[in-house]
Amino acid sequence: MRYRPLGKAGMAVSALTLRLKGDICRGDPDAWVGVVHGAMEQGVNSFEVSRPTPALIEGLGAAAQAVERRLFFVSLRLASEQGPDAIFAEAERMLAGTGLGFLDLVVADADHDLHNDAVWMLEDLRATGKTKRIGVAGQTDKVDQHLNGTFDVLLAPFNILSGWRERLRVRNAVERSMSVIGDNYFPDDARTLAEPQPVKRRWFSKPAYPLAGLGAYNFLHTTHAWNPEEICLGFALTEPALASVAIDFDGMKHLEALAAVTERDLPAAVAAQIEMARFSAERASGTERRRSA
Numbered sequence: 126m127r128y129r130p131l132g133k134a135g136m137a138v139s140a141l142t143l144r145l146k147g148d149i150c151r152g153d154p155d156a157w158v159g160v161v162h163g164a165m166e167q168g169v170n171s172f173e174v175s176r177p178t179p180a181l182i183e184g185l186g187a188a189a190q191a192v193e194r195r196l197f198f199v200s201l202r203l204a205s206e207q208g209p210d211a212i213f214a215e216a217e218r219m220l221a222g223t224g225l226g227f228l229d230l231v232v233a234d235a236d237h238d239l240h241n242d243a244v245w246m247l248e249d250l251r252a253t254g255k256t257k258r259i260g261v262a263g264q265t266d267k268v269d270q271h272l273n274g275t276f277d278v279l280l281a282p283f284n285i286l287s288g289w290r291e292r293l294r295v296r297n298a299v300e301r302s303m304s305v306i307g308d309n310y311f312p313d314d315a316r317t318l319a320e321p322q323p324v325k326r327r328w329f330s331k332p333a334y335p336l337a338g339l340g341a342y343n344f345l346h347t348t349h350a351w352n353p354e355e356i357c358l359g360f361a362l363t364e365p366a367l368a369s370v371a372i373d374f375d376g377m378k379h380l381e382a383l384a385a386v387t388e389r390d391l392p393a394a395v396a397a398q399i400e401m402a403r404f405s406a407e408r409a410s411g412t413e414r415r416r417s418a
Contacts, residue, residue, distance in 0.1 A: 127139075139170045142198075145160070145172055154180045158181070169384065173232075174199065205237045213249075216250055267289045310358050311358065
């Protein structure tokens, strides 16, 4: 597993951040201990907790005792509708139940209006040492208004379909000394593009031109020794602005496969194919808009 600095504080986080959602292991704290320890064996030291259940909190706290606190990065992801009182209560519940002492990051969803009182509560959590950092998450223009020096971290989508808006948002965050964690590295549209499309040829047609399909996403299922999800993750990991990329837990074998991607170099030709395909899609989209105007 490769590690990257998170901001200027000297904290190094794993290239992958594992999401721990309360509904994965139901009510079994020991199962959560197994998940966290299994991830650490793969080199993961960064965990994002959302919708924490008592079992998740207990299991995370037990698993954290196996490592030094400074080497264990835990972030709390808040639901979009949570107000200041709920934010404080959620953070207090996490701290009391896990015994971590502090949270490394508390992230609020900013795709919806983030009320000033919620921002003040997040700042208070940071000022009192209950969290080291505060962050915002989202993919809409509403997130941009929070790239103003108040927050330390941006959690934003970055993938093979990301256009200039997404890339500009990441760049603006970095310019304001914010750390960036990548989200949605394998979007649903990419899953559809990854499905092999049969080539239909009539009996009288000529052989396909050698460069036919250039600028399309065929490489997602034709690149030797790489599957579509691994390509998408590998691409996100090539972005130097990302301190880490968030992934969901879908079993240990899946986690092991994704952890192995961090040690591999994306084939040189694939990066160029991704850019050509994205450019072709944007150009086609622009053409359609002009036609409909």
